Amino acid sequence: MSADDSGFEMDSVVGEGILGEEPVREDSGEESPVDEQAQPELVEWTAANRTGSISVWTTEQGLPLGISVDPAELRRDPQALAAEVLRLCKQAANRAALARRAEFEEAGVAPEALRRMGLPTPAEVAQSELLEEDEYETEPESWLRSV
Secondary structure (H helix, E strand, C coil), X not given: CEECCCCCEECCEEECCHHHCXXXXXXXXXXXXXXXXXXXXXXXXXXXXXXXXXXXXXXXCCCEEEEEECHHHHHCCHXXXXXXXXXXXXXXXXXXXXXXXXXXXXXCCCHHHHHHHCCCCHHHHHHHHXXXXXXXXXXXXXXXXXX
């Protein structure tokens, strides 16, 4: 673990494995002074493009925790690749909000309260995903294979 300027200790990522393996975290062997049971569990959400060549792991708010990109995708325009990653982060956040809505519905929260919280319905999430995939999905730039 390393300390940043604020004095908090944080794990440092040593590297990400080939083909989307989990990042390797550096462990100094020191025990954390905070009881690990007291810390809330970090829930990760995933989203991937249709081909599975780009996938992201995000927080419930859509902040990226990890990104996996097939080497062939790195030949794309950098702005298009970045837009696809951001789209997938948003998709993961929408799915997380949908899961949160389901939890609240099971707990008996009124539909009006859910609407005021801004939590999407299943139909809204499905429609959003279809529209965004059609907008951002790209055709191959060439049908020729590299040799």
